[in-house]
Amino acid sequence: MSSADDDVQAEGSTTPGAEPYPVDWEADVVLRDGSTAHVRPIRADDRETLQRFHRRQSERSTYMRFFTAMEQLSPRDLTRFTVLDHRDRVALVAVTVAPDGSEEIIGVARFDRIEADEAEVAFNVSDSHQGRGLASVLLEHVAVAAREVGIARFTAEVLPQNGKMLAVFREAGYETTQHVDDGIVTVSIDLDPTERSRQVMADREHRAEARSMLGLFTPGSVLLLASARGTAHAREARLAAAALAGGLVRGQRLVVVGLPALAVRDALGTHGTSDTFERYETVDEVPGTVDLVVVTARAADVPAAVVSLSRLAPRGLVVLSQGFAETGDEGVRLQRELVRAAHAGGMRVVGPASYGLFARRPDATFDATLRADPLPSGTIGLFCQSAPTAVTVLATVERRGLGVSSFLSAGNRADVSGNDLMQFWHDDDSTTVVGLYLESIGNPRKFSRIARRLSLAKPVVVVTAGRSGHIVPPGHTVRATRAPRRTLEEMFRQAGVIRAENTHQLLDIVQLLAHQPLPRGRRVGVLASSEYLAAIVAEAAGAAGLVVTGTPGILHEDAPDDEARRVVDAVYDDACDVVVAVHVPVLGGGVARFGAEVARAAARTGRPTVASVLGHHGIVPALSATAPDGSTVHVPAYSTPEDAVLALGSVVRYASWRSGDHGEPLAPTGVDALAARRVIESADDGPLPTEDVRSLLASYGIELWESVHVEDVEEAVAAARRLGWPVALKSTAESLRHRADLGGVRLNIADEAELRADHEAMCAALAEHVPASRRPDGSADVQLEVQRMAPSGVACVVRSTEDLLYGPVISFGLSGDAVDLLDDVSYGVPPLTTTDVAQMVRSIRAAPRLFGYKGLPEADAAAVEDLVARVSQLADDHPEISSLELYPVVVAERGAAVLSARVTLGAANRNDGLRRALPQ
Known part of the structure; x- marks a missing residue:
């Protein structure tokens, strides 16, 4: 692949206006064979190392890279390849330590900007290190660097016989197109991450780290x-x-x-x-x-x-x-x-x-x-x-x-x-x-x-x-x-x-998991040496979310052998999913027989079983038996019945999760990530202006209802006429903007007369609550806004906060002081699935209000799930969003109206990005 650049600086100099050395682009990586290498931006002092790399390359590899034979790089080329600005001209190298202790370059990836959002990319991997996945690693890292400097698309010119490089582009998971002109294949790569590109990266990371x-x-x-x-x-x-x-x-x-x-x-x-x-x-x-x-x-x-x-x-x-x-x-x-x-x-x-x-x-x-x-x-x-x-x-x-x-x-x-x-x-x-x-x-x-x-x-x-x-x-x-x-x-x-x-x-x-099969359900059969122990198991099972079914089998320690077998088999032949067996000998007998019968029945039926038998803990011969297929079945023993049931409850919940519907990765329609990127890059850190918030949300398919800031009653009337009656009149003060109980909100204002009266009343009432903001004449500076009334529904709040450790943390809850005080909020850490989002909406304690509580109409749960999904995707795609709040969101019988939104931007500092890298 060729890469032309006539803007060459004098040897040894730095490019005027160059960005500082991007240390964040450095990373240690695991290669396909399980070994490691270091990826970093190329430096001006890499001239000799780059020359040694070039000289070691075969004639074929050099021809594939430069479309011509080159025994060595000229001084002009060395300067062009090592003196860069880290913005329009970028190069990353993979390096390792040679046997003599010196650093050696084993791979190079570079791009040169040719349009505002397009760059030509080129790769060169050492002959002796090909087949280790270096090219795909370098592509991931150079793509991240390109996105950081505003590049949205790579183009590459490749000789048709360079099948390995074409395969790297094809298998990366990005959206690609290619055409042939004058014997050269031109490949165009859209750098917007896709679900497939993320999966490809995860699969390669998995194989390398496992190896x-x-x-x-x-x-x-x-x-x-x-x-x-x-x-x-x-x-x-x-x-x-x-x-x-x-x-x-x-x-x-x-x-x-x-x-x-x-x-x-x-x-x-x-x-x-x-x-x-x-x-x-x-x-x-x-x-x-x-x-x-x-x-x-x-x-x-x-x-x-x-x-x-x-x-x-x-x-x-x-x-x-x-x-x-x-x-x-x-x-x-x-x-x-x-x-x-x-x-x-x-x-x-x-x-x-x-x-x-x-x-x-x-x-x-x-x-x-x-x-x-x-x-x-x-x-x-x-x-x-x-x-x-x-x-x-x-x-x-x-x-x-x-x-x-x-x-x-x-x-x-x-x-x-x-x-x-x-x-x-x-x-x-x-x-x-x-x-x-x-x-x-x-x-x-x-x-x-x-x-x-x-x-x-x-x-x-x-x-x-x-x-x-x-x-x-x-x-x-x-x-x-x-x-x-x-x-x-x-x-x-x-x-x-x-x-x-x-x-x-x-x-x-x-x-339990190592020695028993996964339960098919949560129905529990109880086998105990006394009614008292059976009651303890039943109570523990209920607390663990399990359901006791049938009549507990009571196997007294002095029961005859034929009765013992009959009692045990009756429990195992009942309609239960798991069995809890408990034996505490008061008279000191029956332990060996109890253990043998339980193990025999568990091996015969394959029914998951846990036991609490005095004197046994863990995996013991007394609770082992041979199954019909010849394998040995071990019933795990626990110190107390409560321990056994607690472990069983955890395993039952896992089995239910594993067999359930895990949903699909979020893929909301109508998303324009590049438009969102332009809004973010054009703004300063800190609170985002309202119009920019509107544009940012719109790029992810979220409509922010218009709200008009008004200075006096005449502006309020004009705004209401333009938006359409009925309207809401709200205070913009942070402590009052959602507080109808403190007079901060007036709803369903039907006409001009009502609006004028409400405006006068609110200004008078709210003056008491805003003493910190005064006009020169001493009167309170009350700020109000007018908004068209949304259909009646359930008021909710959706938030995202960028955390240094977790990345974006999404939360959902109903609005109101009681909800905040009781922390009735659900959380999710993207990337989420459709099932995760549905669970977030349904897991809060106040969720029944969305689903026809006390005869009220059901709210549009699908609309609020779609909104949470879009917020999750927006926050996951853009780590610069320090915080995002949609409050309130009114969820009606049909649709969800976002009435207010706030977004704060900051420097991106995410721990897990779109590249494979070891801990820093």
């Missing part, structure tokens, strides 16, 4: 980098060495650097593998390559060590060492250096301050934790952040007899997070249920998107440190949030995530 996690869990070779300084680090190293040795399988290579030979042999000797490792004093001595590095060195030594490790081409780095961001500013600096060096060398980072990771998969066993004893294999995927929590969670897992497929502790979560693990578990056949302990969520929008996708395939159970998710532990970099505390809960609900109150409850739910 990078697979590399962490299945390394063929491992290097343990220890520190000779400090007893704590030496103990870490010994524990890690022992775990590594215990998890190694035939063919895996273990390399140890920095730990004395005797210490290594002591750590490995108990596993009979004391001779199956290589030991070196320094990283420079290690031959070949390694797949994964486990670090237990001093924090101050780690960044430099990571630079030297890049020669070995590892894909992952597990940092068990502490002393990073959790210790203060110096630790933050070290952590940033560590991550920067690792990503430049192609490595993902687990930690720092991690407890490690392990896999118990059928195709791979690997352990790089500080835990002495391995856990049995199973189907549960677990993620924890801090090491102390990991210790307690894994100890509880062991006590309950649960099996784990894979586990990872993210520590400070400097890079690898729960989002990465969810991407991996989605495709991991050995994992059937996912449990996450989250101390912080760095990117809630991405979490919601990934969790929703995973929850449709496998249950996701989450416990957070604190109900609101607002806690920021030491060492975690999380944006501040002002979102309501319920926002996180609403986000989980939208994504189908099962929320647990604590780790005990998390494992209660996980053990």
Whole structure:
């Protein structure tokens, strides 16, 4: 693809009027093979690096890019390609670290503006790095940069034989057209994001991040980098060495650097593998390559060590060492250096301050934790952040007899997070249920998107440190949030995530999901050893949203065996969806028989079952039986009946969500995002003038009813005549504009005489409420407006607030003081679906007023849902909208009238944008 530009500056100079270096365009990215690279704007000092990149390219690649043979770039070309203004002439490069430690360019994307909103784009990817998805990543990033500077469309000239580049454009998901002229294919790309382009990006992100996690869990070779300084680090190293040795399988290579030979042999000797490792004093001595590095060195030594490790081409780095961001500013600096060096060398980072990771998969066993004893294999995927929590969670897992497929502790979560693990578990056949302990969520929008996708395939159970998710532990970099505390809960609900109150409850739910099928409904059959216990279960079931059906089966501990079987089978053969079995022996008998009969019936019928049996907790042989297909069925045991029912209720609600209608992505008609963009770009930060608000809303199909500001009664009469009777007269004062009880609003004014009387009365009454605004003669400056009366209906309010952490947060509620005081408001975090919006409208406690409460006419719910959808799309598309309020919105039997609107603009600072990028 060619790109001509005759406006060339003198060598080494900068373009006059250039924008400041756009540091926000820098990003670390995960490529298709799971490795990492750094994307950034090109700089003037990249001349020699760019020349080396060009010289390494094959003759064919050079011809595809420039349509001619070029052995090297001329000084004029080097200046043209590296001295840019970051506005009309932009170039991004993907860089990585070469074996000698120098930075190398592996891909270039650039565009040159040719019209006000159009630019010519060109790409060039290193021959040695093709096939890793670099071109698609660069297209995403350069498209974001283009939209930021007002470019709406790319054009590219491509040779017909350049099929790879044509495929990149075709598969990106944007709207494209192409035509052939004089043997050149001209491609035109509309940069307005589409649902397909978003999905393409999400799919590529999913594959790359899942691949990078697979590399962490299945390394063929491992290097343990220890520190000779400090007893704590030496103990870490010994524990890690022992775990590594215990998890190694035939063919895996273990390399140890920095730990004395005797210490290594002591750590490995108990596993009979004391001779199956290589030991070196320094990283420079290690031959070949390694797949994964486990670090237990001093924090101050780690960044430099990571630079030297890049020669070995590892894909992952597990940092068990502490002393990073959790210790203060110096630790933050070290952590940033560590991550920067690792990503430049192609490595993902687990930690720092991690407890490690392990896999118990059928195709791979690997352990790089500080835990002495391995856990049995199973189907549960677990993620924890801090090491102390990991210790307690894994100890509880062991006590309950649960099996784990894979586990990872993210520590400070400097890079690898729960989002990465969810991407991996989605495709991991050995994992059937996912449990996450989250101390912080760095990117809630991405979490919601990934969790929703995973929850449709496998249950996701989450416990957070604190109900609101607002806690920021030491060492975690999380944006501040002002979102309501319920926002996180609403986000989980939208994504189908099962929320647990604590780790005990998390494992209660996980053990049920791992060992029992999903319920088909919420009808509960009760089997108990006494009427009293049956009553307790019934009460707990009602509180959990379940319905007890049939007559409880009472199996007394001294009942004969034939009666016991008859009672158990009667409960399981009844019309119920799940069974709760509870046995507390008063006389000390019947425990073994009760457990055996319940397990037998559960295995025979496949009916989901939970049990609370004295002396049993977790997965135990006494509650296990063989199913007709030969598989073993385990009925999970709980400490109390309430625990069992609480876990069951959570699973029933998840099963209902999973089998329900999740709606379609919002796609309101009549949307002109470019028109909205022009309004936003032409305005200053702060409150948007009314006419601009009207234009902005109109671009998303929202009509703002006209309201005329009037200075006196004559202007009021003239406005009413123009708008049409009847009209409303309102105060513009913030405290009074919606307060009819304080005289701030007069409605249904039918004629001129009534308007004149109401105007005089309002001016007199409102003067008492606006003492802060006075005319020179001392009279109150009462400001009024006239508006045509809307049809009668239910008054509502729709808002959007741009939050630093969550992005846009949409809220809906009915208007009025009581609603505000009681916080009867629903929340949604875009992107939303049609089902999400319908749920928002119906989930508030006052929702019956919209649906014929006490015989009143039903309001047009479809109209208000459409309005919420348009606000959601507007806020999601334009992060510059700091706040938006439609208040009041009158929802009549037909239609919804937006009577007033306010919009405030600010700088865009969204955490999750339209490009793939690792945490900054």
